[in-house]
Amino acid sequence: MFVMSYLSHMLHLKSPSRRSSRAAACAVVILASVTALSSLGGLHAAPAMAVPSPSGQVHAGAGVNAAAVQRPSKVRVTAAVLSLDGGNGKPVLVGEDAPYDTASIVKVDILATLLLQAQDAGRNLPAAERALAEPMIRKSDNAATNKLWREIGGASGLREANKRMGLTSTKGGPGTKWGLTQTTASDQIRLLLSVFEGPATLKTDSPLNKDSRAYIRTLMTHVASDQAWGVSAVSGSDYALKNGWLQRTTSGLWDVNSVGRITVDGHPYLVAVLSDGSVSMSDGVSSVEQAARQALAATTKT
Known part of the structure; x- marks a missing residue:
């Protein structure tokens, strides 16, 4: 959501056209980079995002589940x-x-x-x-x-x-x-x-x-x-x-x-x-x- 909001913001800045073009290009690069990182999935060096496997679990190396909303612990x-x-x-x-x-x-x-x-x-x-x-x-x-x-x-x-x-x-x-x-x-x-x-x-x-x-x-x-x-x-x-x-x-x-x-x-x-x-x-x-x-x-x- 942050990336999409940033992209939208940069595309609608009231600035000279060259600056707008550069900003839009940077935003597209950021979006592409995040998409590429997300597609890596279960790396052993924990990435920032991970998607649960069909097993219903995310391994330790897969990092934090992006869909999870962490609640207070009760071990x-x-x-x-x-x-x-x-x-x-x-x-x-x-x-x-x-x-x-x-x-x-x-x-x-x-x-x-x-x-x-x-x-x-x-x-x-x-x-x-x-x-x-x-x-x-x-x-x-x-x-x-x-x-x-x-x-x-x-x-x-x-x-x-x-x-x-x-x-x-x-x-x-x-x-x-x-x-x-x-x-x-x-x-x-x-x-x-x-x-x-x-x-x-x-x-x-x-x-x-x-x-x-x-x-x-x-x-x-x-x-x-x-x-x-x-x-x-x-x-x-x-x-x-x-x-x-x-x-x-x-x-x-x-x-x-x-x-x-x-x-x-x-x-x-x-x-x-x-x-x-x-x-x-x-x-x-x-x-x-x-x-x-x-x-x-x-x-x-x-």
């Missing part, structure tokens, strides 16, 4: 931690175990669903699907996720797989908006138990076979360096994780999530931290990492 965070050393086999919860948007953590669920469907068909993932699965997990690639979301049958395919993995409170996003899938911290622990070995005191029977579980673990263990934040901040170098981040168009506030397996002082844990209502991506990351530390401390006391 909500829930963390769940399950010790894999033993105990009663129940996760320690900090915060209300309520539904949150998954953003990109749903990509682990999408891959698990894809692998289950392949197992049912008696086949391995072909090279084409692996070429999508790897950037989806390691780099959080949205374009690859869009294709695999369609491949699994969207929300209905996710629902059928989740029943088999014991998830009870996860609902796939509408249409192509996989980033708006709803889940709880407890359900994310259940999903992780289908991928990683559970504690000896907890009998888990994952529908994923050994090779499928190993494949997901390998990708989560080798995420790109710019993805290594969240629950990994509580760990040393031994971690496997998937993060998710989403700026809501209605409020301008951020959902930031992190799930995975970590090792602290030689002890392994499954951790899921979900949050929403942060005024910025960085604030959301800080809230997630702080909640992970608090939940881990609570777990070690039980």
